[in-house]
Amino acid sequence: MLKLFTLPGAGTIRSSSPFAWKIEALLRLAKVEFEKEYVADFSQMPKGKVPVLQDGEELIADSHFISEHLQEKYGVNLDHTLSAEQKAIGHAFSRMAEEHLYWSGVYNRFIDPIGKPFIMQAMFDGMPSEQAEEIFAALQRKVMSQMQGHGIGLHNLEEVYRLASADLDAISDYFGEKNYLFGDEISSADIAIVPVVAGLIQTPIDTQIAQYARSKANLVAYVERFDKAVFGE
């Protein structure tokens, strides 16, 4: 059976990694059987990150390569009815969500002071508080260094959220009143975008960017509709 190395989630947050959440959604939609293993030590992963898919002896790192593998080996293709233009638009929206908007979700949880109580409770409940504070501070340093390398971490809170709001506006405006990005069928763009947007909407943190995401009624309905269709609970 396939094994997905992932991070745990909570409630309708299916994984705290949107990339792993995407692969879980893809596997479910494709009705491919798999089991999950939660990763505590990223250094055990081939590229130091999750998700990783184990298929027999093969370990595939990165959600993009996992999607390709599932397409090549298991014929999983959510986009076969889309036009080349729709595929191109879906690709651009996915990249925006995963390579840009994603970082505002990380900021929302780890850097914005409003996120801290949630993270402390979600990750370190029951741990002596001094130890929890130390680990949290180390996590913050790591995340901040990644965000500075990306460039977005050079901005202040208000600027990070201003950039993220523009992404949310673009998704919401393009999405309009449709069921999914390209109509009534879930495409690979939906499975990339929803976990990132849902992470902002559904993580119980009341930051400025979470409130903004929740103010987009069509996005709130979109992530709920997707969750019901894919996870069915």
Ligand SMILES: N[C@@H](CCC(=O)N[C@@H](CS)C(=O)NCC(=O)O)C(=O)O
């Ligand atoms: N491009 C990768 C991104 C994966 C990624 O950033 N995963 C994060 C969790 S959301 C991770 O494993 N971070 C651990 C680290 O950087 O140490 C993909 O699509 O799989």
